[in-house]
Amino acid sequence: MDYINNYIEKNKERFLEELFGLIRIPSISSIKDHKPDMSKAAEYWKNTLLEAGADKADIYETEGNPVTYGEKIIDPALPTVLVYSHMDVMPVDPVDLWDSPPFEPEIRDGKIWARGADDDKGQGMMHAKAFELMVKTNTLPCNVKFMIEGEEEVGSPNLGKWCEQNKEMLKADVILVSDTSMIDAKTPSITTGLRGLAYWQVEVTGPNRDLHSGLFGGAVANPINVLSSMIAKMVDENGKVTIPGFYDDVMEVSAEERELLARAPFNADDYKKAIDVKELAGEKGYSPMECTGIRPSFDVCGIWGGYTGEGAKTVLPSKAFAKISSRLVPNQDHHKIADLFKEHFESIAPKSVKVEVTSLHGGQGYVCPIDIPAYQAAEKAYTNTYGKRPVPVRSGGSIPIISTFEEILGIKSVLMGFGLESDAIHSPNENYPLEQFYNGIKTIPLFYKYFAEMMK
Amino acid sequence: MDYINNYIEKNKERFLEELFGLIRIPSISSIKDHKPDMSKAAEYWKNTLLEAGADKADIYETEGNPVTYGEKIIDPALPTVLVYSHMDVMPVDPVDLWDSPPFEPEIRDGKIWARGADDDKGQGMMHAKAFELMVKTNTLPCNVKFMIEGEEEVGSPNLGKWCEQNKEMLKADVILVSDTSMIDAKTPSITTGLRGLAYWQVEVTGPNRDLHSGLFGGAVANPINVLSSMIAKMVDENGKVTIPGFYDDVMEVSAEERELLARAPFNADDYKKAIDVKELAGEKGYSPMECTGIRPSFDVCGIWGGYTGEGAKTVLPSKAFAKISSRLVPNQDHHKIADLFKEHFESIAPKSVKVEVTSLHGGQGYVCPIDIPAYQAAEKAYTNTYGKRPVPVRSGGSIPIISTFEEILGIKSVLMGFGLESDAIHSPNENYPLEQFYNGIKTIPLFYKYFAEMMK
Known part of the structure; x- marks a missing residue:
């Protein structure tokens, strides 16, 4: 889509600068001394949303860190996408293992190096910039809401309650989240299950x-x-x-979905080598990826x-x-x-x-059915960007807030992650490839386009 | 035996004073600062043996604390008893739990209260005073050797080597040790096995x-x-x-010995109550005491x-x-x-x-056969003092130096303990009943008498 590529091409340096501005705020949620930085990050997100084209954006105080909420309602009759991201980051210790200061983002080898470069400032900013792109190019096909929290890295202790209190405001057809990774830079995947x-x-x-x-x-x-x-x-x-x-x-997984899941490239020898074990363990009758994903x-x-x-x-x-x-x-x-x-x-x-x-x-665990419009729109959007149909992946991990959203708001989430395993999230030298950052900004407007079409 | 009772009666206050002198030396082997006290204790033992009637007594340096050795050889053709004891004691922490200062012995309620009152200054001094009694009453029926070490409470790291180096000097027919306890003040017992x-x-x-x-x-x-x-x-x-x-x-234990061992009073309900468990565990086919003693x-x-x-x-x-x-x-x-x-x-x-x-x-474990003269002499001596045949007891614990003696010197030990469970050895308020102290001094000469007779 030319309008997408053109807009990104024209604004790519500014997008990066805006991400860097967010990264420079050391918003570590687990360290009390950084409490003022949490407010700065909330303020930064508020301005980012307003400048991108939100009708309104506000900071909501909670018992912990604030939540920034913004929205653009173009027509209440149209579908609504609720974007979720988090502005807080993990601590940076041991800081001497970093090749460059964690809160001074640097570009080297085609990657952004900084704490939060991927998780989740980089991936969150893709949504803000994709939103801006759609607004400025008059291609926004539906309503958009943003909910950016400040406590994901400490277990989202206050977001459930905040959702409960703001149920009406948060009404949406799907929650869109980029806080997971793809199989690798050439193999798109969508996390469809969390344990x-x-x-x-x-x-x-x-x-x-x-x-x-x-x-x-x-x-x-x-x-x-x-x-x-x-x-x-x-x-x-x-x-x-x-x-x-x-x-x-x-929930037993259908033979069809097991077949699809099995398409994710998996090399048992590499897997064993990486963790230095001679043999894997697990439940008889299931592959290692099934043992962690669906069992x-x-x-x-x-x-x-x-x-x-x-x-x-x-x-x-x-x-x-x-x-x-x-x-x-x-x-x-x-x-x-x-x-x-x-x-x-x-x-x-x-x-x-x-x-x-x-x-x-x-x-609770979470599963995103692969036959709902939002999943299929995401699948189509990735296919357009990467030239390959993304693989559905069941992650063995848990993101409890995702099942909380389903419980409280009754909305399914689609986990459109663009991170890579090599991004070293939570570790020293966190990084995020520029290509993934821009691919995200390119893929997200396509999701909106296909999603709005499918929901007609 | 009147000569025994009379001698004890006449000297009982002095015996106690001599024990108190030893107790007042804070010879804690596990604390380096007490190293000079170890030398004082070795010196005290040397003088005690000489005054009691030893032909000679010397202090032997080792890589750790010294050993005091003394002997009286009345006739090389006669049997020889080698007495083993230790001059070192356990630490006294927490010292504020003591009702009286640990190194200032006191008599209260018919007991001596002090660190080492039982383990093993009290029990060791019984042997020195029994030896003196036999010498002074001209009733010593055989040769006697004393080996008093200073590192029992830290695992006797140097005594094995010292025995190796002094094999000839230590030649004896039996090793006599009072460093264990009886079932209770009215039920004499002899520890015949250590695990x-x-x-x-x-x-x-x-x-x-x-x-x-x-x-x-x-x-x-x-x-x-x-x-x-x-x-x-x-x-x-x-x-x-x-x-x-x-x-x-x-080593399977004979039905006869199992029957003898079973005579030790044992109340499962009291045992369970004391450690607050509803049920005991253990190997099928064996009683709780057998599980700890012979299995x-x-x-x-x-x-x-x-x-x-x-x-x-x-x-x-x-x-x-x-x-x-x-x-x-x-x-x-x-x-x-x-x-x-x-x-x-x-x-x-x-x-x-x-x-x-x-x-x-x-x-290694250790077992003292109940049919050797030394055991039977001990049995007879206890029976005389307590009016009851002592019960052979297999202790579940280990005194590794006892099996080391057997390995290096090839000599069996007889464990003639006079301690009681209530003596709180290794704990605050260690104590030793005066009755046990004097009963020990009374019983030991009888052991010598019976042993010498049986060895004829």
Whole structure:
């Protein structure tokens, strides 16, 4: 589309400058001292939206960091796209591992190097500039709303409540998010699934104090031995979780979609080499990518108990602890799974110990059907830019706010990510290829165009 | 025996004063600042032995703390008893929990209150005073040697070598030790067995770095899950250790001795109540006391890996660790068991992880046959003092130096302990009943008498 390419060509330096302005604000949400920077970033986003052509843009205070909201309603009868992004970034430690200062963006080797270059200032700014492009070229085919939050990197603790309070204002047909990545620079992909999460802490208590392992060892149950046995029983030899009812609600993926998912390039040797393991594990009957994408997992995230210092201290400890998490797939309700685990784990405890299970955290999984107009519009837009139909990808990770949007606002999200694995998000030397930045600005207006057409 | 009672009656105050003099030297072997006190204690013991009637007594320097050695050889043709004790004590922290200063001995409620009152200054001094009694009453029936070390509380790191270097000097028919306890003040017992020990650290490595538990969880083996399963496999549902060959050398205890051992008063309800557990564990077919006394154990002493801080951090960790120990029974060689475990544990590791087993520590078990003259002399001596035949007891703990004596010197030890469980050794408010102190001085000469008679 010439109008798109021309506009980008004419304004590309300015787009970059505007992104750099945002990047220079060190808006680290997890560090209290940066609180004033969060306000500066909110202000920056407000101006960006107004200058791009929003009818209005405002900063909403929350109990945490502010949310910038802006909109352009061209006709209430037309469909509405709600763009979600976040203005906050991760910390930059260890700062001496950076080749250039994290908040002074630099171009080297065709990439922008800075904290937030990809996650999510770079990807967020693509939406602001694509919006500007559509406004200035009179091609905006529908209404647009922007919701830019300041607490994504700390788990969006206040955005759910804010959505609840602003339900009417946020009404839309789809939420558009660029905060994920593609398979690689030549292989576009759209994340269609995110796993949910249940997270527990368990405490196994044996004797009421640490005992002499000689005088008591053999006659008294050792809580570490017991905890180990209980954990061992949770997954069977086929990699299946043994909690009764655990798989009851798992949404089975159609053969067609499994076939599509399998198109994502995956090289088991490279995968194993990258993490230096000789063999992969996982549930029998599923590929490694299916194990992380469409099947739930059961991982001990941490374990501790007894003597953990230098050398050999003999003790039969009083207590052993573990932090356990299960990644869940769509339709598994994390509340239900939390209860099932607790009930089962306590039921298999031998009478020689006391077991306490505490649920620490949870989030629902998310799935974007590949047959809805918004997904198909995104697919078509990517195909136009990259010359290849994007692959639907089920990510093993969780972005809890996405399922919160669905719960509270009742709106599906389409995750049009342009990041690359090599972007080093959350790490030193975060970067974002200029090509991906501009490809995003080019692809997004196409999404709007196809989406508006399909919704007619 | 009147000569014994009379001598004790006449000298009891002085005996106590001499013990107090030893106690007042704060000879804490684990604290470097007390090094000069170790020399003072060695000097004190030397004088004690000389004044009691030793032909000679000397202080032997080692790479660590000195050893005091003294002897009285009345006739090389007669049997020889080698007394072992230690002059060092445990630290006294937390000192504010003591009701009286730990190195200022006090008599209250018929007990001596001080660090070392029992372990092992009180019990050691009984032997010096019993020796004096026999010398002064012309009733010493055999030769006597004393070996008093200064590093028992830090694991006797130099005594083995010193024994090796002084084999000839230390020749004896039996080693006599009072460093254990009786069942209670009315129930004499003799510790006839000590368990050995093997101690390992295991390290399970999965991926080469901590991974995102969402992106990788389900496809990559989690080292904590794997370690738990491996530990779970080490003991079967009957409480039997599954390491092939583990029980091959276990010395089975005769029905007669099991019957004798079972005479030790044991109340399962009290035992469970004291450590607050609802049920005991252990190997099928053996009583709790047999599980700790005559059967080996397999205990995880410590475990750690992954995230162990506050709250819920999702991670698929790179590594998991455990410290594992096995208490061994007589005839199980700790070197052999260390190798068997290493081989077996590594063999059951799935290919998805790397497993490293390091042997950290080991010691042989010890058993004193109940049919040797020295044991029977001790039995007879106790029976005379307490009016009851002492119960042979297999302790679940380990005193590695006792098996070292057997290995290096080829001499059996008889553990004539007079301590009580309530003596709080190693804890604040250590104490030793005056009655036990004087009963010891009364019983020991009887041991010599019966032993010399039996050896004729």
